Amino acid sequence: MSLTRLTLRDFRNHAATRLEGMRAFNVLVGENGAGKTNVLEAISLLAPGRGLRRAQPVEMAGRTGSGGFAVAADLEDGAVQIGTATDPQTPNRRTVRINGAEGPAARLGEWLSITWLTPAMDRLFAESAGSRRRFLDRLVLAVIPATPAPQPAMKPHCANATACSAKRLNPIRCGLMASRRKWPKVVQRWPHRAPRWYQTSAKCLKPCPNTPSHAPCCTMPVTSR
Numbered sequence: 001m002s003l004t005r006l007t008l009r010d011f012r013n014h015a016a017t018r019l020e021g022m023r024a025f026n027v028l029v030g031e032n033g034a035g036k037t038n039v040l041e042a043i044s045l046l047a048p049g050r051g052l053r054r055a056q057p058v059e060m061a062g063r064t065g066s067g068g069f070a071v072a073a074d075l076e077d078g079a080v081q082i083g084t085a086t087d088p089q090t091p092n093r094r095t096v097r098i099n100g101a102e103g104p105a106a107r108l109g110e111w112l113s114i115t116w117l118t119p120a121m122d123r124l125f126a127e128s129a130g131s132r133r134r135f136l137d138r139l140v141l142a143v144i145p146a147t148p149a150p151q152p153a154m155k156p157h158c159a160n161a162t163a164c165s166a167k168r169l170n171p172i173r174c175g176l177m178a179s180r181r182k183w184p185k186v187v188q189r190w191p192h193r194a195p196r197w198y199q200t201s202a203k204c205l206k207p208c209p210n211t212p213s214h215a216p217c218c219t220m221p222v223t224s225r
Helices: 036-044 105-110 129-143 152-157 161-166 171-178 183-189 196-204
Strands: 003-011 014-020 070-075 080-087 090-098 101-103
Touching: 003 036, 014 036, 090 105
Parallel strands: none
Antiparallel strands: 003 014, 003 070, 070 080, 080 090, 090 101
């Protein structure tokens, strides 16, 4: 679905900001410190996970506000409304609401497909594999938002199989969260349980040693929804 309106309250340096008409391609222009990246971070909070900067919720609240913040978005001109916020009494607890009802953050992926590639990630394909796997984790959630319970064969590789099932995490995310180093072995041992998209994408994220910039060896197949 298309993001058509974004509203920020006491988020970083945005005391009260509303962006309209966001359905098309958007370019943010402003001086350093104007809050351009803060807008991108706010949008990233409308996807499962900790957001673009992976900051604690208490760090996102504006200094001049009450101690909490709110990020709200209208999809398809108000057909669906999603948002996330913190309360001044519990500044490190971030809640999610979808059409007015509180729900788990994982459900945000059912409405918006969001991923990002920022200048701070310019060495994504040249540094540790952990960063690439986190990036792939976000791509998987964006392209495959459905999160069925983990397969039995995957459960030994979950840090907490019961918690994994309760949160309805799919085997891909479950395996990645449990042990990112063990995940290639999981795919190797149970290749029939790993979606072909993931196997192909994992190979594509490995850097090519023969290229000057250590760029990925192939293009990742991404299916639009």
